[in-house]
Amino acid sequence: MYSPFQKHLQKDLKEIREAGLYKEERIITSPQSSSITVKNKQVLNFCANNYLGLSNHPQLVKAAEEALRQRGYGMSSVRFICGTQDLHKELENTISKFFGTEDTILYASCFDANGGIFEPLLNREDAIISDALNHASIIDGVRLCKAQRYRYANADMADLEKCLQQAQQQRFRLIVTDGVFSMDGNVAPLDKIYALARQYDAMVMVDESHSAGVVGNTGRGTTELYGLKGQVEILTGTLGKAFGGAIGGFTTGKKEVVELLRQRSRPYLFSNSIPPMVAAAGIAAFNLLDRDNLLQDKLHGNTSYFVQKMQEAGFDIKPTQSAICAVMLYDARLAQEFAASLQEEGIYVTGFSYPVVPKGEARIRVQISAAHELRQLDDCIQAFCKVGKELKVIQNG
Numbered sequence: 001m002y003s004p005f006q007k008h009l010q011k012d013l014k015e016i017r018e019a020g021l022y023k024e025e026r027i028i029t030s031p032q033s034s035s036i037t038v039k040n041k042q043v044l045n046f047c048a049n050n051y052l053g054l055s056n057h058p059q060l061v062k063a064a065e066e067a068l069r070q071r072g073y074g075m076s077s078v079r080f081i082c083g084t085q086d087l088h089k090e091l092e093n094t095i096s097k098f099f100g101t102e103d104t105i106l107y108a109s110c111f112d113a114n115g116g117i118f119e120p121l122l123n124r125e126d127a128i129i130s131d132a133l134n135h136a137s138i139i140d141g142v143r144l145c146k147a148q149r150y151r152y153a154n155a156d157m158a159d160l161e162k163c164l165q166q167a168q169q170q171r172f173r174l175i176v177t178d179g180v181f182s183m184d185g186n187v188a189p190l191d192k193i194y195a196l197a198r199q200y201d202a203m204v205m206v207d208e209s210h211s212a213g214v215v216g217n218t219g220r221g222t223t224e225l226y227g228l229k230g231q232v233e234i235l236t237g238t239l240g241k242a243f244g245g246a247i248g249g250f251t252t253g254k255k256e257v258v259e260l261l262r263q264r265s266r267p268y269l270f271s272n273s274i275p276p277m278v279a280a281a282g283i284a285a286f287n288l289l290d291r292d293n294l295l296q297d298k299l300h301g302n303t304s305y306f307v308q309k310m311q312e313a314g315f316d317i318k319p320t321q322s323a324i325c326a327v328m329l330y331d332a333r334l335a336q337e338f339a340a341s342l343q344e345e346g347i348y349v350t351g352f353s354y355p356v357v358p359k360g361e362a363r364i365r366v367q368i369s370a371a372h373e374l375r376q377l378d379d380c381i382q383a384f385c386k387v388g389k390e391l392k393v394i395q396n397g
């Protein structure tokens, strides 16, 4: 039985390779950080979601170690059977406080949070109105729900309004958007989305995975940026990016929403509880951010510095409101070659081209972190300039 299937898979794999879409994994032999070891070589990392440099922060490691010793390694249960420790409740409360929301429910990942949110809350009488560039986990979550689906072009408010008008017959309407879109680094226009939601009687959900810890003066995400803290009905987010980068996700917002999810959300009911050490390190991460604004300030300073220096050097950077900087090269082959040359210079970045981004919009994505020191940013900019001149992207000068 396997042999015809094997041939079928081998053909698929060959096609992926031939299309240039085969993803190779690079093996890191150090902790995740601004500087990492790959193939025994020290390189600067500009492609992690380690926005605040917490992935290997001593206070998070210490909190995890202590919890490991005091609360053990695993929970061996889902939350509602015997998988809830005080640490899980404390982390949920800490997240609610951070976002100014009423209650929070933890998941094993934000992929699970998004996968488990729509189906319990909405049915075929309702409407989900989703940004075309929303994360794969939102798309999958929507697929699991019987609500009517509407899709609007990325951050296009005229298109969103059209969808809202079409959805007026439905019982409830939920607008869903990523807070930051990961390919351009643009923030969803939440002020306008919220105004339209008011006008057309809809609720709003924002996935803050790339925006929490990054956007807003104190990193509280898009609701802080737009002065809407506590106003948006539903936020989802991850512990896998700015907040330590290990694992874990959450939905936070209105208390009845969270209460119902605890009763009916399938990834919560049927998947294991996060380990105590992850909960403890998560609490430590949010507490660290509560104490002062040093990491936020450093991240914002680093991002402005990088963008400004790169623009001065003649690079075309997409306007960013996050820690994602898209260096536009437009041509797919050029982007690939550019990224490969940067790696030889010891700079880890990722090139993206079609189908991940639109045709003719190939780019290199640079992700800035509070862990980057100024000289590391300078090294990165210098490498960009060197390769940029070699490949005639910028002028010699």
Ligand SMILES: *Cc1c(COP(=O)(O)O)cnc(C)c1O
Pocket: 108, 109, 110, 111, 112, 114, 135, 137, 178, 182, 207, 208, 209, 210, 237, 238, 239, 240, 247, 248, 249
């Ligand atoms: C990374 C990401 C996720 C998935 O988060 P995990 O916790 O890694 O599953 C979901 N949504 C968005 C917008 C993301 O960027």
